[in-house]
Amino acid sequence: MMDSIEGFVNVILGLLFTPQIFVPLVYPGLLTAAVMAIVIIWLERKVAAKVQLRYGPLYVTKRMGGVTQLVADLIKFFFAEVIVPRDVDKLPFKLGPALLLTFSLLPVVALPVSGQFEAFRSDATLFLAVALLSVGPIYVIIVGWASNNKFALIGGLREGYLLVCYELPVFISALAMAVLYGSLDLVELVRMQGPGLWGALLNPFAAVSFLVATFMSTSRFPFEIAEAESEIVMGPYTEYSGICYGLCMAYSYIKLYVKSILFALVFLGGWLPTVWPFTLDPTLPGLIVAFKAAAVMLVGVFLRAVYPRYRIDQALQIGWRPLFALSTASLVWSLFMVGVKVGGWV
Amino acid sequence: MSSSGVAEDLKRGLEGLLVQVREDARGGITVEVLPDRLVEAAERLRNLGFDHVKSVTGIDLPSEKRVAVVYHLSSYTNPAYVKVIVALRTAVERSNPQLPSLSKVWLSSHYLERETFDLVGVVFQGHPDLGRILLPDDYEGPPPLRKDVVLKTEGIDA
Amino acid sequence: MTLEVVEKHLELLIGPQHPGSGHMRLVAKLDGDIIVGFDPDVGFVHRAVEKIAETKGYVQIIPLVERPPLVDCVNVNLGYVLALEKLLGVEPPPQASYLRVLAAELNRVASHLYGIAIHAIMIGSSTMFMWPLADREVLLELLQDLSGARVTYSYVIPGGVRRGLPEGFKEKALKAFRYLRRRLRDYDDLFLSNPVTVNRLRGVGVIEMRDAVNLGIVGPNLRASGVPYDVRRAEPYCVYSDLDFEVMTRREGDAYSRLLVRIGEIEQSMKIVEQCLDKNPSGPILHESFLRGLSPKARAYMEQTGRVRFPALFSALKPPQGEVSVRVEAGRGELFFYVVSDGSPTPYRLRMVTPSFRNLAAFRHVMVGNRLADIPAIYGSLDYFPPEADR
Numbered sequence: 001m002m003d004s005i006e007g008f009v010n011v012i013l014g015l016l017f018t019p020q021i022f023v024p025l026v027y028p029g030l031l032t033a034a035v036m037a038i039v040i041i042w043l044e045r046k047v048a049a050k051v052q053l054r055y056g057p058l059y060v061t062k063r064m065g066g067v068t069q070l071v072a073d074l075i076k077f078f079f080a081e082v083i084v085p086r087d088v089d090k091l092p093f094k095l096g097p098a099l100l101l102t103f104s105l106l107p108v109v110a111l112p113v114s115g116q117f118e119a120f121r122s123d124a125t126l127f128l129a130v131a132l133l134s135v136g137p138i139y140v141i142i143v144g145w146a147s148n149n150k151f152a153l154i155g156g157l158r159e160g161y162l163l164v165c166y167e168l169p170v171f172i173s174a175l176a177m178a179v180l181y182g183s184l185d186l187v188e189l190v191r192m193q194g195p196g197l198w199g200a201l202l203n204p205f206a207a208v209s210f211l212v213a214t215f216m217s218t219s220r221f222p223f224e225i226a227e228a229e230s231e232i233v234m235g236p237y238t239e240y241s242g243i244c245y246g247l248c249m250a251y252s253y254i255k256l257y258v259k260s261i262l263f264a265l266v267f268l269g270g271w272l273p274t275v276w277p278f279t280l281d282p283t284l285p286g287l288i289v290a291f292k293a294a295a296v297m298l299v300g301v302f303l304r305a306v307y308p309r310y311r312i313d314q315a316l317q318i319g320w321r322p323l324f325a326l327s328t329a330s331l332v333w334s335l336f337m338v339g340v341k342v343g344g345w346v
Numbered sequence: 347m348s349s350s351g352v353a354e355d356l357k358r359g360l361e362g363l364l365v366q367v368r369e370d371a372r373g374g375i376t377v378e379v380l381p382d383r384l385v386e387a388a389e390r391l392r393n394l395g396f397d398h399v400k401s402v403t404g405i406d407l408p409s410e411k412r413v414a415v416v417y418h419l420s421s422y423t424n425p426a427y428v429k430v431i432v433a434l435r436t437a438v439e440r441s442n443p444q445l446p447s448l449s450k451v452w453l454s455s456h457y458l459e460r461e462t463f464d465l466v467g468v469v470f471q472g473h474p475d476l477g478r479i480l481l482p483d484d485y486e487g488p489p490p491l492r493k494d495v496v497l498k499t500e501g502i503d504a
Numbered sequence: 505m506t507l508e509v510v511e512k513h514l515e516l517l518i519g520p521q522h523p524g525s526g527h528m529r530l531v532a533k534l535d536g537d538i539i540v541g542f543d544p545d546v547g548f549v550h551r552a553v554e555k556i557a558e559t560k561g562y563v564q565i566i567p568l569v570e571r572p573p574l575v576d577c578v579n580v581n582l583g584y585v586l587a588l589e590k591l592l593g594v595e596p597p598p599q600a601s602y603l604r605v606l607a608a609e610l611n612r613v614a615s616h617l618y619g620i621a622i623h624a625i626m627i628g629s630s631t632m633f634m635w636p637l638a639d640r641e642v643l644l645e646l647l648q649d650l651s652g653a654r655v656t657y658s659y660v661i662p663g664g665v666r667r668g669l670p671e672g673f674k675e676k677a678l679k680a681f682r683y684l685r686r687r688l689r690d691y692d693d694l695f696l697s698n699p700v701t702v703n704r705l706r707g708v709g710v711i712e713m714r715d716a717v718n719l720g721i722v723g724p725n726l727r728a729s730g731v732p733y734d735v736r737r738a739e740p741y742c743v744y745s746d747l748d749f750e751v752m753t754r755r756e757g758d759a760y761s762r763l764l765v766r767i768g769e770i771e772q773s774m775k776i777v778e779q780c781l782d783k784n785p786s787g788p789i790l791h792e793s794f795l796r797g798l799s800p801k802a803r804a805y806m807e808q809t810g811r812v813r814f815p816a817l818f819s820a821l822k823p824p825q826g827e828v829s830v831r832v833e834a835g836r837g838e839l840f841f842y843v844v845s846d847g848s849p850t851p852y853r854l855r856m857v858t859p860s861f862r863n864l865a866a867f868r869h870v871m872v873g874n875r876l877a878d879i880p881a882i883y884g885s886l887d888y889f890p891p892e893a894d895r
Contacts, residue, residue, distance in 0.1 A: 308701055312537065
């Protein structure tokens, strides 16, 4: 009897820890994304409050500084009434937030936790991750249209303009890194970023343009344009209430999380440095990646306390002129570095 | 320039328009004009250098069966007139308060005339956009600043 | 069935239920992102101040006219009491005049900090929204020491002021100004030199000097367009002719220069308050004709605490028949009072033209041709306050 229970537990645990289930569900998937979103939003409010001479979230679990404030907010969202206005386009309106969240979280299947632990091994995971990232924003436009509200329409259109503008630097920077390291496989990319050869150091242009495009795509100030509160109420999410609103709000933070992990893997050395034999695979590498991603997210949310927001045409100018030029320059630089290496200097 | 100097300037500039230029003990200058000469007096004052309207006031005078309309004018650019405020005063019938609008002479009187129309009931002919501004659009009833609208204080006489 | 495609301008009602509109509705017609038509719809907070004033005694009207501008009460209070004193023919004693100017300038700083904070949150800078509002606390504490209230002080009364300068006020005020000057440098670092702010505000909502004069706009908006008009210099009241300060003027007329004019005026107001504290003459704070009606006990109380006991005369003040017009420079611009008295305890007609109502004329002119996202940027830069405009 005990044998069978133990055997049963072993089977469940074995099932849980298989990469194909662990990666999308636990890390870096759903569970960790939820925890990270909660912690990062709390940190955003606390850091902004510290700059602004006030306390921030304080009362929920006061001893820990109000860190579970977001859990309280989430419970509140679950109990709030979900109002579906009469004249909206019902199917896209109701499905929109769920699809938004799904597609923003989808790229995690391509992200490896460590050298031996990933959902599936392929030689084009970088390409897959970046491609899956570009599916989500289309649903923002759909949601903006389905809401039958002029402010939502304007917000959706703004996101549409920005969508084309920020995807290009992301693609080109990723391409530059792939050219630099000679591979589209994320595991391979991390492995090649040995000591002192982090992607950000070898190709700072690509790092900067990828980072700025990340902030543009996840509505971090100064690019919080689709949801500019003082101009278009809540942008595409104006008509949402209750848990649907919570899902829409979570969308941009989950997207920031996924892109931060991608940034950490490609530019910040991934799970390196791990000193053999303290690899503790896959826990320690996973923690190192999460830590680096959290640092990137912290920079992103801190900008809220510093910058006002740009106008849509100014943000588009930034995207199409300096940013696009920078990412193209990063590609040229990668080619140059590869030429230098092949020419035998490095 | 003293205010009496200004009064002299006004008398000279508004000659032939049947105006009355008064100066009271405190130094305030009033130009009293009839409604049919109002626009011309306004244009002459503007050419003198009074370039904006500070206020348009409608005063209900039921005892005289008239509504007085007072334009307070001054200047931003003419240094002699920056220090003074000239009151351009006219009066209309209480039962049919119609006045030509001065919004073409002074752009700054646009919203002030609209407020006077809304609250006192004076109709400014030729105003590009005469409509209710402070009261709700569907307000029915006499203009509130008329003396026949009596405010009742809650708890005392209401 | 044939489909007809009609191209229309998008009509956006940025109504009272909108985070960036205040207590009014802005009707904007948009061609894509460009505004082609604009109409402000005001009157949502009309409280009939002028009508109610016809039923109240002259001293009762002081709190009544103080309520519309809210953050800027001492200047309105001062304007009304100056009109009343002109009717009565009463001049306040010198110390009262200095105290009036002191309170008015402190209030001006508070009003400008509020305006800057609202402007900042409208273009998205939440830090610049929190900082000036927190720094207003310092001024509210000072004004509370002086008058006993944090907002709507009713400090200026006919004949003088309600309370004298308390003990230790000068040290507190100088300490407050040291703090505020440090904070002005912080504002400069965070917001005024921030490239995003400059991009959002420079060249946006330009009002040319000729248009500024024709539209009749007032206050920092007028001075930022190059017209050096300030009532404190044009027709000085109280002791402004003895005080040394600069009238901040700029030439560009865009939203950024309006912001800079307000920041500059904060510094000038602090200078004025410091001069008032230096020159502060001693003496009574209320005119002797009002003191004559008080009993000896009330007068002893006044000597002891420095606070005024209202004489019975105030409840039935009857100015002689006549009419006066008075203008003062409130925080947001020039405030105009026109009082008609018929010899009874209540005024026959009280006319109050607030600076925000005069700035309303600028909206239609300045918005057309700009983009949708410029609406909050320009609105905030004009420092339009709906309760003050609607009265």
